Amino acid sequence: MSRILLASLAVVAAASHAFAQSCAMCGSSFGPDDPVQRAFSWSILFLMAAPYTLFGSVAGWLFFKYRRTDRRRASVVHLPWASSRPAGETGGH
Amino acid sequence: MPHRVPVETAPPVSNTRLAMIVLVTGESMLFAGLIGMYLVFRLAARTWPPGDLPRLPLGITGANTVALLGSLVPLSRALRAVRSGNAAAAVHGIETTAILGAIFLVVQGLEWTRLVEHGLTLGSGVYGGAFYVLIGCHAVHVLAAVVWLAVVAILARRGAFSAARHTALEMCAIYWYFVCALWVVLFPLVYLY
Numbered sequence: 357m358s359r360i361l362l363a364s365l366a367v368v369a370a371a372s373h374a375f376a377q378s379c380a381m382c383g384s385s386f387g388p389d390d391p392v393q394r395a396f397s398w399s400i401l402f403l404m405a406a407p408y409t410l411f412g413s414v415a416g417w418l419f420f421k422y423r424r425t426d427r428r429r430a431s432v433v434h435l436p437w438a439s440s441r442p443a444g445e446t447g448g449h
Numbered sequence: 450m451p452h453r454v455p456v457e458t459a460p461p462v463s464n465t466r467l468a469m470i471v472l473v474t475g476e477s478m479l480f481a482g483l484i485g486m487y488l489v490f491r492l493a494a495r496t497w498p499p500g501d502l503p504r505l506p507l508g509i510t511g512a513n514t515v516a517l518l519g520s521l522v523p524l525s526r527a528l529r530a531v532r533s534g535n536a537a538a539a540v541h542g543i544e545t546t547a548i549l550g551a552i553f554l555v556v557q558g559l560e561w562t563r564l565v566e567h568g569l570t571l572g573s574g575v576y577g578g579a580f581y582v583l584i585g586c587h588a589v590h591v592l593a594a595v596v597w598l599a600v601v602a603i604l605a606r607r608g609a610f611s612a613a614r615h616t617a618l619e620m621c622a623i624y625w626y627f628v629c630a631l632w633v634v635l636f637p638l639v640y641l642y
Contacts, residue, residue, distance in 0.1 A: 391493050391494075398488055399489045403482065403485040406477075406478065406485075407478060414470055414474055421462055422461050425461035
């Protein structure tokens with residue numbers, strides 16, 4: 357398993373900027389610093405970030421909500437003499 | 450010796466709230482797609498809006514934004530009132546929110562009528578198309594939320610809510626918060642940027 361991981365890391369590390377090439381259409385249709393190319397880049401970045409941000413936020417909120425509830429439940433201490441007392445009775449023993 | 454026992458069995462997040470979160474997340478992705486479309490057109494354009502098309506009315510839309518965001522106050526108060534057991538006091542807050550939402554829609558409709566008269570239509574290039582699709586989609590959501598608020602207001606008048614039972618109001622409030630939060634993003638993007 358670690359060999360596969362190491363091999364994957366080596367491949368990624370060895371990868372040069374050749375991986376960071378645009379698709380054929382963007383590469384040939386637009387000149388350098390073209391506004392359309394820039395617009396697509398920003399839009400792609402935004403649309404890439406949106407689902408991760410949304411689902412990350414929801415998952416994070418659910419995680420903390422459940423963890424806080426678990427802590428609150430765990431902090432409640434059951435007192436045996438309190439439950440054996442008749443309902444409605446208050447005050448000291 | 451004291452020992453720990455679970456005293457609550459209800460889940461931390463109710464099923465209805467979870468369903469609402471799923472709905473709102475899905476709707477957010479719809480708007481993320483539309484905003485992505487708008488960004489492509491906006492950033493690629495050399496002049497925005499195109500010179501031959503009318504500018505968007507900032508003043509009236511700004512006032513409309515205040516009305517929409519102001520509607521959050523009575524709704525939050527209504528929610529607090531119901532949670533504290535004063536359901537009768539919530540009716541007024543829900544109705545005020547619905548009325549403010551309706552005002553937002555009417556003003557936006559009038560604004561659109563004026564824009565169409567000045568030549569900005571759905572077919573006015575990418576500017577008109579992007580504007581009407583993005584803002585129109587939001588308006589449809591506001592309309593749905595206003596109808597929902599009206600139904601909830603009727604239920605509240607009939608005394609359907611109590612401190613222990615007010616899920617319909619809570620879900621409606623979540624949707625209304627979502628619609629208002631969307632406008633906080635859309636207004637600067639479309640009208641100010």
